[in-house]
Amino acid sequence: MEAVLFILFGAIAVCGAIMVVTRKSPMASALYLILTLFAVAALFVLRQAHFLAAVQVIVYAGAVVVLFVFVIMLINVPEDRLPVERATTTRVLGVLAAGIFILESAVLARRFWMQKGPAAEVGTVETVGRALFTDYLLAFEITSVLLLAAVIGAIALAKRKT
Amino acid sequence: MTGPLFDIAVAVARIAVFFAFCFGLVVVMTWVERKGAAYIQDRRGPNRADIFGIRAWGLFHPLADALKFLFKEDFIPDNAHRLFYQMAPMFSLAPAILGIAVIPFGPDVTVMGRRIALQIADLNVGILYLFAVSGMTVYGVVLAGWASGSKYPLLGGLRSSAQMLSYEVSMGLSLIGIFMVFESVRMSQIVTGQGGLLFGVLPKWGVFVQPLGFILFLVAQYAEANRTPFDLPEGESELVAGYHTEYASFKFSMFMMAEYLHMVVGAAVVATLFFGGWQFPYLGDAGFLLPGGSTVAVPPALVLLLRIGAFVSKVLFFAWLYVWIRWTIPRLRYDQVMRLGWKVMLPLSLLNIFATGLILLLLNK
Amino acid sequence: MTIGVIKVARPRKMSFPESLYLVEIVKGLGVTMGHMLSNIVRQEGIKTIEYPEVRREMPPRFRGRHRLMKREDGTPRCVACYCCATACPAKCITIVAGESPDPGVEKYPVRFDIDMLRCVFCGMCVEACPCDAIRMDTGWFTPPDDTREKLIFTIDTLLEK
Ligand code: SF4
Ligand code: SF4
Numbered sequence: 001m002e003a004v005l006f007i008l009f010g011a012i013a014v015c016g017a018i019m020v021v022t023r024k025s026p027m028a029s030a031l032y033l034i035l036t037l038f039a040v041a042a043l044f045v046l047r048q049a050h051f052l053a054a055v056q057v058i059v060y061a062g063a064v065v066v067l068f069v070f071v072i073m074l075i076n077v078p079e080d081r082l083p084v085e086r087a088t089t090t091r092v093l094g095v096l097a098a099g100i101f102i103l104e105s106a107v108l109a110r111r112f113w114m115q116k117g118p119a120a121e122v123g124t125v126e127t128v129g130r131a132l133f134t135d136y137l138l139a140f141e142i143t144s145v146l147l148l149a150a151v152i153g154a155i156a157l158a159k160r161k162t
Numbered sequence: 163m164t165g166p167l168f169d170i171a172v173a174v175a176r177i178a179v180f181f182a183f184c185f186g187l188v189v190v191m192t193w194v195e196r197k198g199a200a201y202i203q204d205r206r207g208p209n210r211a212d213i214f215g216i217r218a219w220g221l222f223h224p225l226a227d228a229l230k231f232l233f234k235e236d237f238i239p240d241n242a243h244r245l246f247y248q249m250a251p252m253f254s255l256a257p258a259i260l261g262i263a264v265i266p267f268g269p270d271v272t273v274m275g276r277r278i279a280l281q282i283a284d285l286n287v288g289i290l291y292l293f294a295v296s297g298m299t300v301y302g303v304v305l306a307g308w309a310s311g312s313k314y315p316l317l318g319g320l321r322s323s324a325q326m327l328s329y330e331v332s333m334g335l336s337l338i339g340i341f342m343v344f345e346s347v348r349m350s351q352i353v354t355g356q357g358g359l360l361f362g363v364l365p366k367w368g369v370f371v372q373p374l375g376f377i378l379f380l381v382a383q384y385a386e387a388n389r390t391p392f393d394l395p396e397g398e399s400e401l402v403a404g405y406h407t408e409y410a411s412f413k414f415s416m417f418m419m420a421e422y423l424h425m426v427v428g429a430a431v432v433a434t435l436f437f438g439g440w441q442f443p444y445l446g447d448a449g450f451l452l453p454g455g456s457t458v459a460v461p462p463a464l465v466l467l468l469r470i471g472a473f474v475s476k477v478l479f480f481a482w483l484y485v486w487i488r489w490t491i492p493r494l495r496y497d498q499v500m501r502l503g504w505k506v507m508l509p510l511s512l513l514n515i516f517a518t519g520l521i522l523l524l525l526n527k
Numbered sequence: 528m529t530i531g532v533i534k535v536a537r538p539r540k541m542s543f544p545e546s547l548y549l550v551e552i553v554k555g556l557g558v559t560m561g562h563m564l565s566n567i568v569r570q571e572g573i574k575t576i577e578y579p580e581v582r583r584e585m586p587p588r589f590r591g592r593h594r595l596m597k598r599e600d601g602t603p604r605c606v607a608c609y610c611c612a613t614a615c616p617a618k619c620i621t622i623v624a625g626e627s628p629d630p631g632v633e634k635y636p637v638r639f640d641i642d643m644l645r646c647v648f649c650g651m652c653v654e655a656c657p658c659d660a661i662r663m664d665t666g667w668f669t670p671p672d673d674t675r676e677k678l679i680f681t682i683d684t685l686l687e688k
Contacts, residue, residue, distance in 0.1 A: 034301070054290035490552070
């Protein structure tokens with residue numbers, strides 16, 4: 001059962017991701033991105049990591065992609081005026097590099113994580129919270145400083161008179 | 163019945179009953195909205211639709227509306243993006259109903275020797291799930307606005323996405339206090355946590371331990387649901403009908419249903435988080451425990467009934483509050499909405515978290 | 528009386544509790560709830576008139592739909608002089624005159640149609656009529672109908688009232 005669901009959602013995630021980069025209309029890409037994010041959230045749920053799944057949806061689908069969509073709407077380029085994209089050498093190389101990266105990470109993943117068996121209580125609110133505020137406290141605080149810097153930067157940019 | 167079969171049957175029954183409750187309430191709420199608005203404005207409201215001459219105070223109007231929407235022409239404007247235009251109403255209806263999945267309708271009951279939770283799914287991320295779902299509602303609006311291929315829906319969609327993004331932040335932050343007080347994000351635990359008494363007199367409901375959080379959450383929720391005074395995305399004086407201007411027939415009614423589902427589910431969420439969910443004041447598992455120390459024994463079946471009744475009446479009250487507020491408060495201006503969201507609600511909700519933390523720290527010492 | 532200047536008070540600054548809005552919102556909720564409850568209990572508070580069954584009393588000088596007056600013997604008082612049709616700014620009166628069988632009367636209207644959809648209810652026809660044959664004192668509007676033809680009132684309809 002779990003394997004079937006894993007393959008199903010994994011396939012949805014991968015297909016969605018491919019659609020994101022191949023669609024011409026930016027709005028379609030954004031919607032496929034949501035689909036991919038949801039499929040990944042479902043994979044988290046399959047691993048009992050409900051917290052990660054919820055955060056994935058809240059942060060990525062609920063906020064980041066909304067911003068994308070917001071910008072797409074604001075600019076609203078008509079479909080016939082979209083730039084034509086060709087398969088240049090860089091693109092081909094990029095696809096090759098991405099393939100190699102995926103293969104390598106699959107090998108690494110098999111080595112390090114897959115063998116550990118069921119990851120029962122890794123992604124719940126309690127465990128994530130505890131890990132963030134003990135083992136990864138420094139990283140957590142540094143990230144928050146980084147975000148603060150970004151906020152201040154945004155305000156500074158908005159306030160600057162041109 | 164054998165184990166797994168029984169579980170599946172229970173799950174299906176729960177989903178069916180709770181969904182039926184929500185959709186039934188949606189139908190009633192459309193009537194309440196029209197009739198309530200009429201009486202508030204010294205009018206009579208709908209009273210003409212009848213079945214065999216029985217008018218029943220216009221109660222058949224929702225039925226007539228539904229029939230009308232079903233038989234209207236399903237129209238797609240020339241400029242619209244066909245696929246997205248048709249998807250938008252679904253994007254808006256689905257997240258609206260999903261929230262009900264984590265709401266406990268009553269305490270656990272024992273049927274045929276098994277404990278059954280009156281809740282579709284008791285997720286350990288309860289409230290976060292609610293956030294995730296409510297974050298999705300914006301897509302329906304945005305997609306409708308964009309795919310209609312006309313300027314008023316586009317403006318409505320832009321307004322609404324900006325508004326929802328702004329208020330989602332304070333909505334999330336206003337609930338942190340609740341997590342802190344009840345030490346859980348699991349809905350069932352939050353409700354059980356509200357069973358105690360505060361200072362020996364008040365029920366320990368969320369609204370009494372988090373009054374500021376309650377007000378902030380209520381306001382944010384109204385903004386999220388695009389209800390007056392935050393219904394600028396469909397401000398008819400300047401945007402016709404906002405994001406659903408180009409929609410007709412059943413697709414339009416799906417937007418309407420989504421709006422009322424927001425009200426119903428939102429009312430259930432407020433009742434659960436801030437008003438004790440199914441907790442009946444002073445009612446314990448065995449009977450009433452009055453503040454003076456006296457007790458009144460109540461049979462368990464009646465306790466269950468009282469509790470479910472308490473939940474339903476709370477939901478009804480908050481659903482009515484949506485209507486009541488709508489016909490009392492005028493619409494805000496757009497800059498006022500943004501100012502309220504970022505300059506008032508956000509600092510206040512941060513202050514609320516800080517104050518709650520401080521008080522908890524002092525109390526635990 | 529000379530034209531006076533009315534001093535409109537500037538909105539005064541809100542006090543602090545008012546600027547929080549919360550109390551004021553609750554007061555407003557009280558007002559609306561009061562209206563609703565009183566309307567449920569006492570239906571007289573409701574201003575709506577249930578139109579087809581109940582009709583509003585029109586003021587006496589209200590210009591409603593037209594009627595043609597009759598003589599004592601029941602024939603139309605109209606002498607088909609075309610004054611009303613000429614005066615009508617909307618050009619919505621169509622008259623076909625015929626020779627009257629009554630030796631004392633010269634002409635009578637064989638047809639007298641008013642297109643109620645074009646009529647602007649200005650009352651010029653009434654003013655123009657030399658023999659007070661057309662009046663607009665029925666105290667009622669043109670009732671709605673489902674075809675345009677039915678709203679061209681003929682002489683029979685006009686004489687009825
Ligand atoms: S009321 Fe005015 S518009 Fe109507 S028929 Fe008489 S003159 Fe013509
Ligand atoms: S003005 Fe009077 S008399 Fe002359 S045609 Fe009109 S209704 Fe008849």
